[in-house]
Amino acid sequence: MCIVMFFKELTSYVLTKSICLEFRALRWFGQPTAATHPHLLKEGEVTLGISKTEYKSRRTKLFELAKENFKNVSLVKNHILILPSATKLYMTNDIPYQFRQNSDFLYLTGFQEPDSLLVLHTSPDDSHDYHSVLFVPKKDPMKELWDGPRSGVEGARWLTGIEEVYNSEELERFCGDFCKRMGHFALWYNYMKPVHLEFDASVLRHFLKEKRHQFLETTVHLCQKLRVIKSQAEIELMSKSCQVASNAFADVMKFSYPEVKESYLHAKMDFECRMRDAQFLAYPPVVAGGNRANTIHYISNDQIIYGGELVLMDAGCEYFGYTSDISRTWPVSGKFNAAQQSLYEAVLFVQESCIAMCTTNHSLDEIYRKMLELIGHQLKKLGLISAKMKDVEMLKVSREFCPHHVGHYLGMDVHDTSEIPRSIKLQPGMVITIEPGIYIPETNTSVRTEFLGMGIRIEDNVLITESEPVVLSAACPKTPVDIERVMQR
Ligand SMILES: [Mn+2]
Structure with missing residues (x-):
């Protein structure tokens, strides 16, 4: 290399370096x-x-x-x-x-x-x-x-x-x-x-x-x-967002105690998500103790949750542009009573049956119809409605116990790609929520008193694949056994 060229190269190297600096x-x-x-x-x-x-x-x-x-x-x-x-x-x-x-x-x-x-x-x-x-x-x-x-x-x-x-x-x-x-x-x-x-x-x-x-x-x-079909890179970000929120949920459960304020659980969720590098919560979380769980979009989060009550939390985070949206319901004292456990297991059965349907053979609307049917059967089993009730009537009553849809598309927005109809078959690369619930407000006069004032929702985030559904929020404790275990201190 001639000396002039060497100096030219050197100057250009120094220049590039200094621009970088x-x-x-x-x-x-x-x-x-x-x-x-x-x-x-x-x-x-x-x-x-x-x-x-x-x-x-x-x-x-x-x-x-x-x-x-x-x-x-x-x-x-x-x-x-x-x-x-x-x-x-x-x-x-x-x-x-x-x-x-x-x-x-x-x-x-x-x-x-x-x-x-x-x-x-x-x-x-x-x-x-x-x-x-x-x-x-x-x-x-x-x-x-x-x-x-x-x-x-x-x-x-x-x-x-x-x-x-x-x-x-x-x-x-x-x-x-x-x-x-x-x-x-x-x-x-x-x-x-x-x-x-x-x-x-x-x-x-x-x-x-x-x-x-x-x-x-x-x-x-x-x-x-x-946007409704996620790329490999997006699937990784969605998984990460769900993982962050799931682990944060477990920490919030561990942190719960009788007479804790809803606002503390809200703050704990925000803190635990940010500590795991999420930028912020994806939406104002629902932290609803006792009967307040029956207000679907309860976000005041300003009450005290007493021992013996359940708390329903619906929360998720935004991780570098991608959201998670999870709901869990747990006893604030760390132990379900018999009525709570039986209603919880009913919702859990419905939720897991719906997750099993998250394949390319079904649409969200089809899963929703199945959810109403399953809820009806569970209500009969629990004695919340008459075992003799006819199907048409039962589905109508199911809609009263669960006034919302089974789920929605999830992605960069929480209620993602809302113009895509829920009537189309699920496709590999879609991420959806599955979130059945049973809500029994205190004002309900038709059911046995031990169930009054309970609202239970269980929500996971599910990736659709060519074969089996993948639950991206699987790290979030869900069965009564898992929940009671993480809450043991
Ligand atoms: Mn949701």
């Missing part, structure tokens, strides 16, 4: 990266466990799906898909809520800053190909002084692997240019329920009025169709 020193990004958070992310990952390649393949699939779903192929060849990020929300003047990225936007980019936007459009040179364009908040030292670093155009390009990145302010110009350049096109945008109100009002409404778009479609179904 600068990245670290300046905390250059608006989210964790392999460079700034090596304890969290590996090289090549945009978010934990998910690579640039996977994000790119999601965008490609979405674009292909849009074309496949488009009926007027003969009239229009060009497509543009617009997917905004979430914006920051404030609880009061200057005080933000914890920011949570829009799930569709996150699914397609991995980019975690607010006020961003993804565009996918047909390539001007090749109508079979497509371009990704990302808009991100521009670097702004004054704003960053208060809110922390932004990735900016350069940072976002490096982070996501999307080549074409602009400041969000350039969205309007881009839309104008696009109209001039592309002729007629189909526009895909969630215009019914805009994700980002400001982009919607300032730019996208005008774009919608633009005469050149001939067809307006929504992106919601397309994204959900992809």
